[in-house]
Amino acid sequence: MTFRELYVKEMNEITFSEGFEARTANLMKQRAVRKDEKVLQKRKPMKVLAMVLAVIALLSTAAFAVSYILSAREVADYLGEKEIAEMFEDCDFEPQTASDGTYDVTLLGVTSGEKLNMTEGFECDEKRTYAVVAINKTDGTPLSLMEGMPLQLAPVVSGIAPTSIWNIGFGASGMEREGVLYYLFDYENLEIFAFGTVSIVAFEGFFPTSDILTMDESGKTVYADGYTGFKGIFDLPMDESKADPEAAEELLGTY
Numbered sequence: 310m311t312f313r314e315l316y317v318k319e320m321n322e323i324t325f326s327e328g329f330e331a332r333t334a335n336l337m338k339q340r341a342v343r344k345d346e347k348v349l350q351k352r353k354p355m356k357v358l359a360m361v362l363a364v365i366a367l368l369s370t371a372a373f374a375v376s377y378i379l380s381a382r383e384v385a386d387y388l389g390e391k392e393i394a395e396m397f398e399d400c401d402f403e404p405q406t407a408s409d410g411t412y413d414v415t416l417l418g419v420t421s422g423e424k425l426n427m428t429e430g431f432e433c434d435e436k437r438t439y440a441v442v443a444i445n446k447t448d449g450t451p452l453s454l455m456e457g458m459p460l461q462l463a464p465v466v467s468g469i470a471p472t473s474i475w476n477i478g479f480g481a482s483g484m485e486r487e488g489v490l491y492y493l494f495d496y497e498n499l500e501i502f503a504f505g506t507v508s509i510v511a512f513e514g515f516f517p518t519s520d521i522l523t524m525d526e527s528g529k530t531v532y533a534d535g536y537t538g539f540k541g542i543f544d545l546p547m548d549e550s551k552a553d554p555e556a557a558e559e560l561l562g563t564y
Contacts, residue, residue, distance in 0.1 A: 404416060471523070
């Protein structure tokens, strides 16, 4: 379920006690300053209705501050990455969300394509993987980009130790909109790791130490016993035909 669908569902389920609007209207009328009774009598119904609606809107906003999450294309566009935005326009990806009751993390989109922002006159056939993530407080409390990134996100591949791959040449751009943090991540081409399960994992900490992430007997990345921070692992859709174990081994060797 998307954030927009969740918001509509929650809003539809809001119920007010019997006589709520009438009591609110009476309260507003009692506190109003009446300098000219004739003029007030003509305008009162519209003014009271407006105030009632304002109170209802305020209550609704307080309970559900996050009403709309941007798409991956919109985030890339806001960040000035027009070409990446176009990649996401053609990307068929269903957003995934993980929540621990404090934070909601949504992977909005993942796409791979040629490396962008090259110096004019140079050509490059290198590919990159781009991912867009949204982070918000579950209770609607606004987050600020100035306060830093509350959670870390890193790519992982089954069969490869998380500490060996988390920093494979990534960069990130961030923005804040209506209390939600958005990040555009730029990784080395993750498609070459399609011989295993490629995921993006969210966690609390600077980097994924063995106290945070480990592997189970099958080689799948899992959270370590004793880790109590945020948990969210997002599996990425990868084309197995683009897997390149030799290139992957060479890439890992450079980091």
